[in-house]
Amino acid sequence: MARRQSPFTRKAGDERYKNTFSLICEGAVTEKEYFQWLNRQYSDRSILIKVIKRPVHKSSPKDLIEAANGFSIKGRKESDELWVICDKDQWTAEHFEQLLNWKRKKRFHHLAVSAPKFEYWILLHKSDCKNLSVQEVDLQFKRWMGEGKHIKEHLLSLEKARQAAQRAQEKHKSCEGDIPTTCGSTVYHLIEKLDRIGDH
Numbered sequence: 001m002a003r004r005q006s007p008f009t010r011k012a013g014d015e016r017y018k019n020t021f022s023l024i025c026e027g028a029v030t031e032k033e034y035f036q037w038l039n040r041q042y043s044d045r046s047i048l049i050k051v052i053k054r055p056v057h058k059s060s061p062k063d064l065i066e067a068a069n070g071f072s073i074k075g076r077k078e079s080d081e082l083w084v085i086c087d088k089d090q091w092t093a094e095h096f097e098q099l100l101n102w103k104r105k106k107r108f109h110h111l112a113v114s115a116p117k118f119e120y121w122i123l124l125h126k127s128d129c130k131n132l133s134v135q136e137v138d139l140q141f142k143r144w145m146g147e148g149k150h151i152k153e154h155l156l157s158l159e160k161a162r163q164a165a166q167r168a169q170e171k172h173k174s175c176e177g178d179i180p181t182t183c184g185s186t187v188y189h190l191i192e193k194l195d196r197i198g199d200h
């Protein structure tokens with residue numbers, strides 16, 4: 001009787017397996033452009049970062065959880081991960097409890113929250129920002145990146161991403177739990193994981 005091939009087995013001659021990080025993002029522009037850029041920085045390190053499409057105008061924590069639950073990683077390897085990327089913004093403690101409950105359900109579920117919003121994480125690539133309001137984040141982002149929500153890739157580098165991760169980690173030391181209580185971002189967890197895999 002022919003032996004059935006495991007869905008996790010790759011045929012001889014296939015390219016080496018890429019550890020896949022599938023991301024469900026609250027924002028549709030800045031996050032998408034940033035993580036596509038980040039994917040290219042790690043493209044030679046057996047890493048694939050994918051931003052998963054979700055229904056337009058459905059960006060609440062509940063919507064992100066539904067999108068994540070509706071997404072399946074075909075042929076998922078144990079090291080592959082599914083991330084929800086969202087802002088602290090105006091969401092309540094109840095919203096974040098829903099996200100944390102989703103994260104706890106599966107080992108490959110992960111959550112990254114930026115406070116007050118994802119653009120603050122981008123600003124950390126430039127300097128160790130103080131606590132900023134949403135309006136101040138928008139203003140500083142505009143001064144650095146220009147009008148709109150788009151990023152200018154030539155202003156970023158992998159080394160700057162690592163510096164942003166160090167700054168965010170330092171800020172998070174004063175917080176209890178997984179959600180930043182003041183300005184900060186737990187996207188640094190993702191950068192640390194990418195670097196660990198890239199070093200192997």
